[in-house]
Amino acid sequence: METIGEVVIAVLGANARGLPGIREIKSLDELASWELLVVVGDRDLAERVGAAFFTREEWNRFLEVYAAELTKESSRRIDQPPAP
Numbered sequence: 001m002e003t004i005g006e007v008v009i010a011v012l013g014a015n016a017r018g019l020p021g022i023r024e025i026k027s028l029d030e031l032a033s034w035e036l037l038v039v040v041g042d043r044d045l046a047e048r049v050g051a052a053f054f055t056r057e058e059w060n061r062f063l064e065v066y067a068a069e070l071t072k073e074s075s076r077r078i079d080q081p082p083a084p
Contacts (some may be wrong), residue, residue: 012051014040014059019067 007011008021010031016022028049031037038047039053046053054062 003037008036009043011040011059012045013042014056017063017067018046019063019070022063022066023048035063 010025011027012022012028014024016024028037032055037049037051038059039049039051040059041054041056043053045051
């Protein structure tokens with residue numbers, strides 16, 4: 001993922017665990033127009049605002065997979081020799 005460190009997902013209603021690329025928001029007013037919004041645990045709100053919806057279990061699983069991918073990507077970068 002080339003956008004590490006840049007916010008690519010804004011999440012409302014759940015913890016982002018401090019992972020890069022994910023920002024927790026407390027209200028829709030904090031949402032920048034270019035961010036992807038994920039609402040966790042409130043399907044009605046997600047449908048009203050046209051956001052992605054996750055259950056808490058789905059969100060936790062997503063974060064596990066996302067964190068694992070970040071770790072793999074970091075390892076790949078360390079293992080690669082510097083470009084000439």
